[in-house]
Amino acid sequence: MIGMAILQPxxxxxxxxxxxxxxxxxxxxxxxxxxxxxxxxxxxDPTVSLDNVLPPQVQWKAHxxxxxxxxxxxxxxxxxxxxxxxxGDGLNAQVGWAYVGLRVIHSIIQSTINKVTVxxxxxxxxxxxLMFLVARAALAMF
Numbered sequence: 001m002i003g004m005a006i007l008q009p010x011x012x013x014x015x016x017x018x019x020x021x022x023x024x025x026x027x028x029x030x031x032x033x034x035x036x037x038x039x040x041x042x043x044x045d046p047t048v049s050l051d052n053v054l055p056p057q058v059q060w061k062a063h064x065x066x067x068x069x070x071x072x073x074x075x076x077x078x079x080x081x082x083x084x085x086x087x088g089d090g091l092n093a094q095v096g097w098a099y100v101g102l103r104v105i106h107s108i109i110q111s112t113i114n115k116v117t118v119x120x121x122x123x124x125x126x127x128x129x130l131m132f133l134v135a136r137a138a139l140a141m142f
Contacts (some may be wrong), residue, residue: 006079006088007095011123013075016104017068023111031058039085056114068103071130077100078133087140094137095129102126 030056032039040046051059079096082088088096106122108131 003086003088004083005090006091006096007083008081009093010076011099012097013068013072013100013103016100016107017065017072020061020065020068020111022063027058031055060114061111063122064107067110068107070104071127074134075130077127078130078137081137082133082140085137085140087136092136095132099126099129099133102129104112105142 027051035053037050037053042050050062075096079088082092102122102125106119106126109119109122
């Protein structure tokens with residue numbers, strides 16, 4: 001189908017988000033047990049935060065999982081728009097794959113070494129990809 005190639009990176013990023021979900025809980029649940037965290041205390045005491053209770057290396061995965069629900073939502077919307085209007089092939093699909101690749105790299109960096117300057121550079125590159133796709137969709141729509 002014409003214009004649908006960009007849906008492949010959409011599905012790939014959604015799948016990566018699920019990988020991060022498993023990584024997040026695969027590290028968080030054992031850390032919660034080791035720290036003897038009382039889940040009821042987390043709910044009843046607003047001053048208790050997992051950021052203050054769990055090791056940073058555990059929380060990095062949680063933070064990244066949250067990040068995968070922020071800017072990527074714009075990617076999902078613009079990619080689906082490009083597919084609907086028949087503009088999701090060629091360069092737009094390639095930039096969609098670049099966006100997904102950069103987001104995966106960002107996740108790995110944030111979840112392992114968490115070097116903010118490196119992470120920011122990757123995030124900025126992915127943001128430029130996203131801006132490009134938004135501009136292409138705007139030009140096609142208006």
